[in-house]
Amino acid sequence: MDRIMTYLIETLNQSERTAKRNSAKLSKYDDIKSEFETWIDTQEYPVKGIEIEGYNAAKISELAPFMNGVGVYNFLVTFRDNPKLARQTIFDGFPRK
């Protein structure tokens, strides 16, 4: 079991299915995966981390403080895959209902 799966299951208590889903998304891009693995160790977002459309992990965490590291880096993946959706989500203020 790789580091991400171990973290998701053992630290976040995610079900295997949820962990697989999150792990697959977090591992989709090598650079995001690498930075997330570093975050697992440090629990800190790098100041000059991966930047997509002007947003990096630290900025996303600032906009969405309810998100944990998994949420932040998953959103970075969303930004790379669907920047329009990501920008709209930010514009809407990350609505949670």
Place this chain on the structure above:
Amino acid sequence: MCDDMDFDVSSDVSDFGFDSVDDVGSDFDDASIDYDDTASEDFSLNDIGDDSVSFDDSFEMDDVSDDIVFEVSDDIKTLDLDNEFDNSEVIETLDFDDDIETLELDNPTEEIETLEYDESLENTEALGFDDSVEDISENVDGFDLSEEIEDLDFEEDINFDLDEVADEIETLDFDDEFSQESIEEAFDETDSLDATDFVIDDLDPEVEFENDAIDTKDIDPEYYEATPISEFPTVQEDENIDGLENIENANEGVNDIQIDSEISETMPNEYVPSETEMTEVEPYQATPISDLPIVQENDEILEEIDDTKRIPIEDEFEEFNGETFEQALRDDAVDNAPLTEAIYEDDSEYPIEDGLESEIPHMTDEELEQFVNWELQHENGNYDLINNVMNDDSLTDDQKEFITQQYLDEINEGEKEVTEFGQRVMGLTYDERDIITKPEELENTFEQTDQIDDIFNGKLTENDIDAVYEGLENYDFQGVDCLENIERLDSSLESFTSENWEKLSLDEQKEKMNDLAEYIIDVTGLENPPRIEFYNNEQEGDYGGFDRTTNTLSINEHMLYQNDEAADTVAHELWHALQYQHASNPRTKLDAMYAENFNDYISPNEDFEGYQSQILESEARAFAQQIKDRLHSY
């Protein structure tokens, strides 16, 4: 003028130090160094410069080799040896006995402009060092050379040959004093003439160091293991050891030396109670609620409690739990009898007397959630514990600080957490367990009926499961038409227009939301309508939620400034209630998909895109959009 300079030094010379400087003025035609088969341990060359060579404090040489050649070429203007050579007249040969074989200076140089010793020595051709010089820096003082030194021979094993010296060596300084008398006395003993503190500074960049012998030496890596223990140097100094293999053999067992493990023991915490303190510490009994232990431990006292002594917290408890506070305490006293023996557990710091360990009762998730909610509602769980600890006269200040700090840390951690099902709530319990609030999974109670769906067999395919997390393109909303009573809906929504909404007080807004909720409950046919409650969270984007375990619809009043979102939130959360009703008793594939999603719900904390896409959310959003669209149509 010095054309040739040979040093023969025995191989067991391990520390060869020139610690003083005098100017040595002469011409060297050859200045090459062959350093053969020495036992010197460390040889370092520092600060290679353009025009000088300095031997400051140490001459260190790693990795004993058979043949080391230093070719010094051109433009060495300064060669500094820290110790002084101070003395007289002619010394033609410096001989070092035993095993240092060769130190040669190759490449002739035309001029050494300065080679000075405090007292001039002319025609010094050889300096011989015989046996038993243990420390040349101590025994040789005031040594002063001038003009010509043709040969400096260290007898036997080390030869310093100045064959070819750089074109110009302007200065050769020996910092400390060397006296002729001391040298002469020292010639007889060279056993401990050391080269380990011999450092060459400021060498010209063109200086070449040839040490092929080192490069090609096959050295056992074990030889390089750090051995900072006293036994190792004795091997180096043993004059009977003349090669790497012998050194290795001689060092066998060095690494087997046992270090007393007690020396390295450390205590992780700053506060370490003394043995006396530890024996004096009584196991501390947990008293999570100030009055609780009295009741738990002594039923007689419980019976003496007068109703007039009731405290507001008891009333709140009864209102919240539907039973009397006293009855609950009686039940706890019976069901959780071991709690009376609960102690602060800290195995690493404080001993626990045998038999006093408490068996913490296992809670179901629902019980645990109820406990957590009660704790959070009153916000006094850990504070009561802290107060009890601080008021306990049997504890020292350090012990109080040590114990209470843990609870303060838990409070700080807990304040960062949002209680949410399926999420971990850190250490809110008295036994420091982490709480994982997760509602019971919905059982697959699908019963195929011939009423609705005779195709679905009760099991979701992989494609169905994918659809659960990707959402559907279209929804029929379980046949619910939220516009079926349009007049009633419009009547309710009229208050939600921006101009009307702004005129309403907060309480009036809540009332209008309840009115809208009643309409939606009616049109959806909810069998068990949820209780609606309001809370205040200033975090933007947090509109509310539906808690299926308590069947509660929570609305954040902070977000009610958005009139359309207020209406949308009511419809959205009530649709979740309907979804749960269907998931609890699935009859269709869609119901089973609800159940699948409830059991594996994607939190916005962990994947916002996934959270929005999953069927529970995408359908609820689509349903509420109908209400919002109707509102926007006015």
